[in-house]
Amino acid sequence: MKTMVIMALVFALAFMAGCAGNKNAVIKAGESTRHDIFQEVSEPRAISGKALLKIEFPVKSFKARFINTYIKHSDPLYTVTLNIDGQSVVLTDEPVLEDLTGDFKENPEAGTGWKYNFRKELLLEPGKHHVTVMVPLSDVVTEKDVTIKAGANLMQLIPVYNASISRYPNYPRFSHGLRRVAVKLNSQDL
Helix, strand or coil: CHHHHHHHHHHHHHHHHHHHCCHHHHHHHHCCCCCCCEEECCCCCCCCCCEEEEEEEEEEECCEEECCEEECCECCECCEEEEECCEEEEECCCCEEEEECCCCCCCCCCEEEEEEEEEEEEEECCEEEEEEEEEHHHCEEEEEEEEECCEEEEEEEEEEECECCCCCCCCECHHHCEEEEEEEECCEEC
């Protein structure tokens, strides 16, 4: 019994140390050092010589369940921070409780959890940009260099979930947390 308690403590400390690994990257990327890279637009429309970047990130999260009550992230909120060339913006959304039937082996979002549909439209100069996507509560940081063309652009952020360590290691599930964020720009994997 004592051995199991020690192993559980070691596992918990290793998990917390792993989470702390991206802490500095999250803090750094969340800081805005510039304010002239992009502007948020409420009515998406292309402007001659500019690039309109539409960002979409549908992700499902699970915080806790207590007697058929699903608790969502409220303090702190589940957010996404996007940093482009030093300018940051925080994406927020009010989640919807989603219950997808089916087998998690076929759909990693099967089951009951909170579905977020983060969206944002930005207007910026076309060309090469360094983009950092952060999900602070999941301790996930993804960095990509992208080339944005003039006119309309679509950046899709795709959640990649963790799989169980012991059981079904080849089948990721949203309830095991977010492992990383994959990025597509205009339907091309980056």
